[in-house]
Amino acid sequence: MKTAIVTDSSADLSREDAESLGIFVARMPLTIDGEDFLEEEGISREAFIEAMKNGATVSTSQPNLFNTGTLFKNLLETHDQVLYLPISSKLSGTYQTACILAEEFGGRVVVVDTLAVSYPLLYVTLRAKELAESGVPLVEIKQNIESNSFMFASLIPESIEYLKRGGRIKPAAAAVANLLKIMPILSVTDGEIDLLDKVRTHKKALKKGVSYVVEDRNPDDYDWAVLSGDAPEEDMLEVIAEVERILGRSVVRRNIYPIVLAHTGPGTIAVTCMKKF
Incomplete structure (x- = not known):
């Protein structure tokens, strides 16, 4: 059976990469100072x-229901079935909305709760594509991913200013943190x-963000990546070198795209591991 593999913008996948990988993307809306755009279509990274x-005020929202439904409908004209792997259900209502939408297609659309975002979401999506191409039924792929996939990441923002703007840190706490040069490390x-x-x-x-991800893990059990949200090249090279020194192997380098950067800010670096399954 011919299967269309679909993810959303939070997988940090450019239009060019999506086309070369044979993956379809439900693009998520971005709002910049009150003006709406579609990520990777209406505005570049x-x-x-x-x-x-x-200093723009930015926000994100889940893919438009009508647009997603149209995407599924169009894909089902050229494919037998659709496997949709959106952003984690704990970060967005996209999964729940897609499950309701899938009911309109008589079992031809299967939605996976990936519990992932950014490059780990792309990693899971590529694994799903491999399984689908080898003939594994979509329901089994869904069960496999929801039962066996695991990712961990540390996010290191360059500045707490964007966390303050997004409401993750209160202004008073941000002022104290700036005064004392305190930087948060976020986990995913x-x-x-x-x-x-x-x-x-x-x-x-x-340095601490690297240690949280790589220490006490068997390098052979995971795939590894370091992600940049337009971080200074010196910082990226330093982090990659430290990760590769500890692991004794090279790691993937990828960019972080607007859906994630809207919440963490440009300059963010993420160190992530994805358990092989």
């Missing part, structure tokens, strides 16, 4: 980052983003 740096695991630690200075946060 570079323009979005520049807007944030210039089990589909949620939480505060993992607070340390003095950004350099220490980068």
Whole structure:
């Protein structure tokens, strides 16, 4: 059976990469100073980052229901079935909405709760594509991913300013943190983003963020990546070198795209591991 593999913008997948990988993307809306765009269609990653740096107020929302339904309908004209792997249900209502929408297609659309975002979501999507191409039924792929996939990431923002703008840190707390040069480290695991630690200075946060991900894990059990939200190249190279030194192997380098950057800010670095399954 011919299967269309679909994810959403939070998988940090450019239009060009999506086409080359044979993956379809439900693009998520971005709002910049009250003006609406579609990620990777109405505005580029570079323009979005520049807007944030210039102080723009930004927000994100789940893919438009009508647009997603139209995407499914069009794909089912050329494919037998659709497997949709959206952002974690704990970060967005996209999964729940898609499940309701899927009921309109008589079992030809299967929706997976990935509990993932950013590159780990792309990782799971690519694994799903491999399984589908080998003939595994979509329901089994869904069960496999929801039962066996695991990811952990540390997110190290370059500045707490964007966390303050997004409401993750209160203004008074942000002022104290700036005064004392305290930097947060966020974790992404089990589909949620939480505060993992607070340390003095950004350099220490980068080093601590690496250790949280790579220590006490068997390198052979995971795939590894370091992600950049337009972070300084010096910082990226330093983090990649430290991760590769500890693991004794090379790691994937990817960019973070606007859906995630809207909440963490440009300059963010993420270190992530995805359990092989």
